Amino acid sequence: MKVTIHKLFDYLLETTASEPPECFIGFSLARSPRLKDFLPDLDPDLSLDWNGVSFLGLPTLRQRVIDQAGLAATCTADDVLITAGAAEANYLLFRQILTAGDEIITEAPGWPQAGVMAKAIGATLCEVPRDEAQGWYLDPEAVAAAITPRTRMIFLTNPNNPTGRLIPEADLRALAALADRHGIWLVVDEVYAGLEWGHPRPPSIAGLTPFGISTGSVSKALGLQGLRTGWMICRSPGIIRDAMILRENASEIMNALGERIAEIALRPDRLAQALSRARAEGGETLDRMDRFVADQARLSWHRPQAGLIGLARLDGISGESLARRLLASPYRTFLLPGSAYGCPDHVRLGVGGGPETRLVEGLDRLSALLNSWAA
Structure with missing residues (x-):
């Protein structure tokens, strides 16, 4: 469609x-x-070819992604696929996980990409409303009630886009338990992670369940949207490999310069x-x-x-x-x-x-x- x-x-x-x-x-x-902020850390002899580098993305960048997400104890660099922003990471997951007739649960309000892709694939979109009266709270029990035998994915944003509401750790763990119990992929777009106002950063979902997939990028918190560099983190080698193959038929391989700059930006001190x-x-x-x-x-x-x-x-x-x-x-x-x-x-x-x-x-x-x- x-x-x-x-x-x-x-x-x-x-x-x-x-x-x-x-x-x-x-x-x-x-x-x-600005680009000048990164020039001292860039090698002028850097090759802009991707040959000889992992198809998953720059290995040092993938390790930085794991480290910034606080997942060093549960994930490795091989659990990361570098993508053209978080939007492409989400797109690859929608395309590889959902088929016509499947169901996907998402939040309302939420990032509208889920609805667009569900319609294109022929999947049914089930929206669980956030409660505005309670500060846009998302009830894990309402998510649980929406699950049917045809549910293949739950897609959420944390912090929520567009309300800025956080899913606290206890609720994330409840959602992770749902994913485990039903065998449903739980995808959480975490592009605003790192910009919490008086609240702790929630744990990345990829570390809470083998069915958890975290997506993110350097676009929002770091202001590096023009690099078009993001990622997905998943402990399933099959998901990562399938997404890599699908990406080969879209944006293809690597943004060599963007990945180098993103790696610099994600170094702990920077x-x-x-x-x-x-x-x-x-x-x-x-x-x-x-x-x-x-x-x-x-x-x-x-x-x-x-x-x-x-x-x-x-x-x-x-x-x-x-x-x-x-x-x-x-x-x-x-x-x-x-x-x-x-x-x-x-x-x-x-x-x-x-x-x-x-x-x-x-x-x-x-x-x-x-x-x-x-x-």
Whole structure:
């Protein structure tokens, strides 16, 4: 079946095709470093060919992936496949695990890739709603109740995209036990891991069950989206091999330069410094956003526990109507409507990107629009 576009990407395509906005309220990744930051650690004689290097990806990078995920005691570098971002890792898993007639359980709201791929494959998507009244809590018992004999995969994000809610360790272990009991692959997209606000980083699911598959990338917490370098971690050699073969027919082998830079970025000292900077900048901006929401009569939200985005509820306004008017003159400010996640009465607020986003000015423009909405 043909792959159809999901609302989030459709809105991005539509809004970026016209005059670019001046301000952004919704950047979902940390401020991006520059190439010059990595040049001292790059060998000028580095070959950009992939010959002679593992088809799974740069071995030193794969070990860095294991180490940053805290999985050195349970996984090895051979349990990692390097991919073109977390999105490709998820794509390879959907394609190899699901077939027509299967069922996949996911969360709502959640990353819409699961719904797009389920429809394309001919699988049935079962959405378990997160409870907004309880801060977007996901009940493991509700996930358990959704399992049928046809369920082949559970797909979640942790921290949740788009609400920033964390699945705590006890609930992750309950979900891992479900996967063990039913023999279901439990895929958790962990792209925002490392940016927790006052909460411990939950353990990666690949370390909790042989059916656990963790996906991630250097895009969000490290601001290295342009490298297109991500991964999957799974203790099943069959899953890794099948994904590698499928990737050979898509993006093919390796992004040699991207993997080298990603390996440098994930070295313990560099990683700690980058995360510390991202937490400092993101935390300060999140405090500002929290105050902004509190001051707006028509906005409310549950402050994200992790990551750089959150979902805010609107009082009496359609999220898409607000976003489109804010994008037009005189406001010229980008905001992602909650309809991209199936939540039409919400908007996604983001605190990433650094000064280039002109976030403070964008919030002033949003405030002016909200105050004049009735008129």
